[in-house]
Amino acid sequence: MASEHDQTMTNQDLRETRGRPENPAAGTKSQTGQLDRRLSVAPMLDWTDRHCRYFLRLISRHTLLYSEMITTGALIHGDRNRFLRFDPAEHPVALQLGGSDPKDMATCARMGADWGYDEINVNVGCPSDRVQNGRFGACLMAEPAVVADCVAAMKDAVSLPVTVKCRIGIDDRDSYGELVDFIGALAQVGCDAIIVHARKAWLKGLSPKENRDIPPLRYDVVRQLRRDFPDLCLAINGGIKTLEQATAFLGDLDGVMIGREAYQNPWMLAHADRIIFGDDDPIPTRQEVLEQFLPYAERQLADGVPLSAMSRHLLGLFQGQPGAKAWRRRISENAHRPGAGIDVIAPPRPLTLPADSPKDAP
């Protein structure tokens, strides 16, 4: 479930924070009117909240950003505004849902559409115990019909793309035949894209973190899916760290999703608009990105969001740059203090580098 720290919401806030179709940053549909999913940042619980996505959007205008997984229970019974609100500048942004009841998934997809999300995605990759107890996430790989029913119900409910993020298998049920059955069931109900984390998950015995590292990456399996499902929109995820790697995958596949590297080293996205999307607009410097984040941070502070809820997402920005350690230390030591303001995250002078500094390369 998404973690949030802000509490109150006025009607004015609602108007401002709902996604709006006229958002100037929403220039990211491909020429065919489809969502351009060549590069995306993965859904990451506790990481890709709205503040993180706003920050990443300042680095890349076109990369598709995914929300944290939000459960249908949280949306149906909890504080919707807390989980769904986002800034219009975040477009294109996809909402990831966790659940397995087709009716609930359809209800929540409709909420996502009403709030202005650009895509609704189903989590079939998370192996945590909590998620298994709720009978969703990676354990659904064993139940293709259930996932297909969810996708069908969601597609009936909304006109947005409905997509699935899955693994290549679970436990001992990891034959290619079973994966083909799963993908085939989704293709049959018109699933708009499938993002495959190219490793299996062990539902018992490994923690979610271990399940992101220990099962070996099998890019060959995703490439085989490409051959067997030539008409399906297929994206690959897992262990991808550079735009060069991403570009190589885009020769065969429709999309590349990057998780940890994009969060820990966000500057790796700085040349994405140019390299992946062919946009020649000038690339901002790290310092400019931070300066553009400050007015947003100020607005959020005024809304009651603690600085630390935002600053934690910035820590990787100056990775490897002179003064970065001292900057991170300043944030870690001060951002959690009551009343901490944006001066805590402002860059010190020594971090200022010329725009074309080779050190600013991703």
Ligand SMILES: Cc1cc2nc3c(=O)[nH]c(=O)nc-3n(C[C@H](O)[C@H](O)[C@H](O)COP(=O)(O)O)c2cc1C
């Ligand atoms: C902190 C963290 C939280 C994650 N939460 C989710 C999630 O909510 N939904 C999901 O589908 N995957 C989640 N994942 C998995 C990522 O989306 C991605 O599949 C995985 O990290 C592999 O990609 P990478 O090697 O590029 O990081 C999470 C990963 C991390 C590191």
